[in-house]
Amino acid sequence: MKLTFLSLASGSSGNCYYLGTDTYGILIDAGIGVRTIKKTLKDYGLSFEKIIALFITHDHADHIKSAGVLGEKYNIPVYTTEEVHWGMNKNYGMTQKIYQSKRVVKKEETTILRDFKITPFEIPHDGTDNVGYYIEFGDIRFCFATDLGHITSAVTKYMSMADYLIIEANYDLEMLRHGSYPPHLKSRIIGLNGHLSNKECAEFLTSIYHERMKYIFLCHLSRDNNHPELAFKTIEYSLLQNDIRVGKDVELVALKRSHPSEIYFFE
Ligand SMILES: [Zn+2]
Ligand SMILES: [Zn+2]
Numbered sequence: 615m616k617l618t619f620l621s622l623a624s625g626s627s628g629n630c631y632y633l634g635t636d637t638y639g640i641l642i643d644a645g646i647g648v649r650t651i652k653k654t655l656k657d658y659g660l661s662f663e664k665i666i667a668l669f670i671t672h673d674h675a676d677h678i679k680s681a682g683v684l685g686e687k688y689n690i691p692v693y694t695t696e697e698v699h700w701g702m703n704k705n706y707g708m709t710q711k712i713y714q715s716k717r718v719v720k721k722e723e724t725t726i727l728r729d730f731k732i733t734p735f736e737i738p739h740d741g742t743d744n745v746g747y748y749i750e751f752g753d754i755r756f757c758f759a760t761d762l763g764h765i766t767s768a769v770t771k772y773m774s775m776a777d778y779l780i781i782e783a784n785y786d787l788e789m790l791r792h793g794s795y796p797p798h799l800k801s802r803i804i805g806l807n808g809h810l811s812n813k814e815c816a817e818f819l820t821s822i823y824h825e826r827m828k829y830i831f832l833c834h835l836s837r838d839n840n841h842p843e844l845a846f847k848t849i850e851y852s853l854l855q856n857d858i859r860v861g862k863d864v865e866l867v868a869l870k871r872s873h874p875s876e877i878y879f880f881e
Contacts, residue, residue, distance in 0.1 A: 675707030685715030701742025
């Protein structure tokens with residue numbers, strides 16, 4: 615079985631990721647407009663009509679902008695925890711509220727959706743509630759964790775099981791420290807319920823690396839406090855210090871912020 619992966623957008627201006635089989639697909643987060651989602655899928659030969667579900671990580675605007683429209687206008691079921699649903703429907707960033715398309719998942723409980731087994735797990739962040747997703751598809755084990763304040767035992771548990779990982783590498787600490795953000799925002803980002811730095815991400819990935827691991831995608835890179843090359847180099851260097859060679863032992867990709875990624879096939 616083959617799984618198609620595409621990052622439509624990644625970062626604080628919008629997040630949306632596609633995972634698909636030969637016949638249908640799912641989206642994780644919908645922080646960009648429906649028109650952009652449709653156009654991007656089409657550009658890559660993927661079908662918007664064959665999206666069977668949308669999974670939401672948390673209720674910040676950069677993850678939910680078009681969730682209501684996808685659910686209510688296009689009848690795509692919207693899956694997330696009860697608390698995230700509540701937070702989304704109170705968020706002004708999502709003008710269309712979710713009613714009939716609402717589907718509830720629980721942390722640590724696996725939802726089976728055709729060929730996918732999807733398990734949400736707790737993520738420390740400052741949304742109303744926050745989850746990552748561990749997704750099994752045949753032998754493929756995929757794990758997604760974004761907007762990740764710090765590494766917890768739940769994050770370690772699910773990320774360690776995965777062969778394909780998407781993980782936040784939000785900021786470079788020095789860039790953030792010397793950057794123009796106001797002090798309260800800097801503290802929020804660095805805080806335990808904020809975002810993950812390149813260095814934290816690097817140390818974590820190095821600590822959980824195993825031989826089955828195939829791909830690491832770095833997501834949600836800050837526009838102001840990070841560079842794709844810097845995030846890549848920081849993680850590559852940390853892995854190499856432990857004899858893990860990028861390009862040989864594992865593939866590493868820093869996802870673009872406002873442009874779609876290449877299309878990837880997992881098997
Ligand atoms: Zn975000
Ligand atoms: Zn967030």
